[in-house]
Each structure stands twice: as C-alpha cells, then as structure tokens.
Amino acid sequence: MTGDLDAAYASCRRIAAEHGRTYYLATTLLSPERRRAVHALYAFARMVDDIVDHADNPARVLDPRDATAHRLAPLTEVSPAQHLDLVEKQLRLALEHGNLATTDRRRHQIVTAAADTITRYDIAHAHIWTFLDAMRMDVPGTATHRTRYATMSDLREYMRGSAAAIGLQLLPVLGTVVPVVDAEPAAAALGEAFQLTNFLRDVAEDLDRDRVYLPTDELQAFGVDEDHLRACHHRGHTDTPLRRALAHLIALNRDIYRQAVPGIALLAPRVRPAITTAATLYAEILDRIEAADYQVFATRATVPHHRRILVAAKGLTISRR
Template sequence: MHSGASAADPHLELGYERCRELTKKHGTTYYWGARLLAPEQRRDVYAVYALCRLADDIVDEPETVDVPVPADPDPGVRLRGFEQLFTDALVQGGSADPVMAAVADSLRRRGTDPECFDRFFRAMELDLTRETWASWEELRDGYMEGSAAVIGEMMLPVLEPHDPAAKGPARSLGLAFQLTNFLRDVGEDLDRGRVYLPQDDLARHGADPHERRVTPQWRTMMAEQIERNRGLYAHASQGVAMLPPRSARCVATALRMYALILDRIEAADYDVFTERRRVPRPVKVALLADVLARGPLRRLPGPVDAR
C-alpha cells in the first residue's frame, strides 16, 4: 500500500521529528540509509525504528524513554504499558503522545499487517524471562522471528517493492542486522545477564563469553557466527533488485554499512569485550558516495543459503 505523508499536523510533525531524532542518535545505519529515500518514506522508516527502539529501551533503559508508560520497577509492567499505549494509538487513530501518534499514523497509512505487532511484542517479553538460547534454530525461530525478521516485514511496505518475493530477503536482512548486533554487543549483553549466542555452538568450540577474553576457542566460534551472518546478508541482498531505485539504494547502503561491522570485529581479532566495534563516519560517507555513484548492486554479497 503506497501513501504519501499525512497532511500537516503540528502534533504529528512533532512526533515524526522525535522519531527522526531517535533514529539519528541510536540507529545511525537506518538514518544514513533513509537519507536516500523520498521524504515521506524517510519519516516512515524513522517511525518503525522508533517503535522498536522504545520497546527495547523500556525493558533495559527506562530512564532514557520519554513516553507515558508506568514508572514501575517491573520491566514487564513497563512493557505491557507501552504495548497498550501503542495499541490504543492504532485503534483510536491517534494519541496524546506525539511519538505514538506518528508511529500509528505511519503504520496505518502503510497498511502494515497488524499480526507483525503481536509477534514483535511477544519477542520483547522473552527478554524478561530468557537469558540463553540452546541452538541457532531456537534463537532464530523462538526469538529473532519476532525481534528481527518481523522488523524486515514492517519496513517492507515503506520500501514499496515491485515483487512480493522481496519478503524473504527483507526478513533475512532483519535477522542479519540483529545477529550483527549480538556479535558486536556480547559484552553489553553479558552486563544485562544475557547471552545471545547459541549454547551448543559455544560448547562445541569450548568458548565461554563470561571469560571476556579472546581465546583460540573464541576465535573459531566467532568466525563460524560471522560466516552464518554473511550468509544472511547474502540472501538479503537478493531483494535489492526487487525494489524501486531509491529503496534499492537505501537498502544496499544500510546492508553494506552494517556488514562492515563484521569486518571490524575480525580486524579486532574478535575482541568484542573491550570496545564496541563501529564503522567510522568517513567510511560511511565513502560508502554512501559509492552507492550513489555506482549503483546499489555493486559489491553486494553473492547468493548463498541463508539458513
């Protein structure tokens, strides 16, 4: 479903601006990629990102969230309050909170499947009770299905694909982004009592993230995870040709920027404990210029089995 931006409404405009600010501050890859889209698409990317970011922060960093949810020490109460705020905004077609009003406006205009939202919030609830995952299949299908693959589905209406087959690659891109986060943020997740690495893979390599040091076992385990991650990016790249030019440039830019994080992890000898591995701004600028000059399909990964 294609739709232009809503008619000017100061309340909505404030909400969209706050979504933009949130994306610029925390989701730099989304922000840079969205700069290649038309303005009405760009604000919708910001809205989807804001929904996902706020739900995540309400669980882990409630002091950073500026939306009217219960100031309760129980993260489950906060998350349920946020879900209710979001649901009410969708049903009522608006909200007194400008960010929720913008998010609801965007998702309604784009015709996003409401089933996506239930999958998303059920995955967020799992962070309240699960600390580890037994296998890649359990992590992917039990958690990332609702926390990552569904994000790809929620972004897809904004990108306006001309081929319905784009759904599979969009889901893989969501999975790829989140797996990159898991590999980059091992130390931060340990601080929160969570390990988003398959326990069977860790055991097979004899790797223990709780040691917080790079060992031969850690290197081989991480190398295996990065290979899996690149497979997901490769499958995701097949969807670029299914998008109109602006969307293709956006996705190709975001994909390549995020995949570079894996290169940075390798260059640091798989040390994800002492420093957060980032892609420097000059590299992002150069990559953006390359996509604009040479086209979105240059230097994307080749097709492999993403599963």
C-alpha cells in the first residue's frame, strides 16, 4: 500500500515538473512531505482542468447543484483509513458527476495522492467543491457555463473557485503562525493574482478555446471589444488601444499581488522562501509582457530559466539560515 501511495505521489511530482515549472521550482524549497503534498494538489487541479478542456459529450454534464446528493456526510468519528477511503470516494464521485470521470491509471494515482493529502492535512472539503464547481463553469452544457465575464467582480467570482480555493487548500500544508482563518484572505488573493497573470499571458490561447477571461467593461473603457481582440489575434499584433487596456489590467493585477504578498509573513517561517519565490517569479511574467510591448499574440511571456534559478537560489539561501 505504501509503495502504491509513493508511486501516486511520484506521478504527481512528474506532472508538476512538466506543467508547472515555476511552482515546481518553488517547491524544491519545501520539506519533502510538504513538497509532495503541493505536487498532489497541483496535479489534481491540473487533471481537472485538462479534463474540462477535453470533456466528451459536455451536454451530458449534470447541474452542479445536484452534486450535493453525491457528497457524503461530514466525516466524523471514523478512523484515518476510513476517512481516506471516503475522501477518495468523494473526489471520484464529484468528478464522475461532472462528467469528469477518472479512467486511466495516472488519473487514479492523482486522486489517490490528492485524497491522502486532503486527509493528512485536514484540508476543508469545501475548498475542493468550490474548485470543482468553478471548473464546471468552463464545461459547455452545464447550467453555470460561462465563457465571458462582464466585470472584474464577475471574473473574481469565477477565480474564487479556480484560484482562491487553491490558495486556501494549500494553507494547512504550508502551515501558519496565526490562526488559519487570519491567513486566508492573503492566500486567496495570491491565488487570484497568479490566475489573473495566467489570463493576461494566455489571451490568445483562451480565444482559440472561445473563452475571454478579461473583463468586458475594463476592455471597453479603452475602446476594445471582442471583435477588436480577435482582429489583433488574427494579425498577431497588439495595437495601441489593446496595449493600453492590458497595461491597465496589469496594474490591477499588481495591486492584487500587493494585497497578497504581506500575507507570506503569516506562513510558517520555513515555507516563506518558497512562496516568495513563486510570487516573485509569477509577478515577473507581467514584466515580460511589458518588455515585449504587450505583444501577447506574438509570443508567450515567460521568465528565463537563468532568472528562475537565480531567484530560487536566493530563496534556498534564506531557507537555510
């Protein structure tokens, strides 16, 4: 059983290394136990996101409000082994209910490792459901399906599940020097900051999927609508109105980082260098977008490998003090 669990965590580590280079680099600054827990949560989120992007027969996806019938009662007065078994069942039922069934061996391993992490660190199940409900918003055929967001408030409601919930899942793993509830606002904000950075970097990729994760009213304030976005995408060139809109949204994104970063001091001292590294490198994606003159349709903004190593090395030096 231990060997199976180790194999499950190893599979999650490989997924994190392949798809989350910045996050993976930051996790090298964590203790082995915390590191593999973060890999498991990352791999679970990545798996669900990939399933959503390639959902089969999306019209058959059920209304997420009905999912409560499949959610087991609060888990009390059960042994750790029983708790783990029930959490696994919850995760699988939630995925299957959303037509996000886990069928192959790797997905089975991800759910196994995620369930173990949720149990081991007593992660509130509500954060998992909030994340899954947000992911269903990306699936055509669900009652909550959305591909456009009129305001930043609307987008932040989506990010509450897609990003803030991830930050809240991580808090028990990372540990805090204050009651967890006091650290939650900053953790949620950091998740949102990362997510909005993704949206700004991946405008072209999202358009190709018929999704726009930039608030309509914020774009329109600069004379940009969806047709304008698509025209820029077609030409592979960001023009002046869109450049100004992106500069404005980057400023909003940096403000969320400013709200979030002070919360790193509320985390356990040994994990602060890792989270600081992740926040520093992800925020630098915004710098790269600016350095490329906001040409998000011509190039994908990334932080160079040598820079990522330099920031991580600094974090390692701090963590060893």
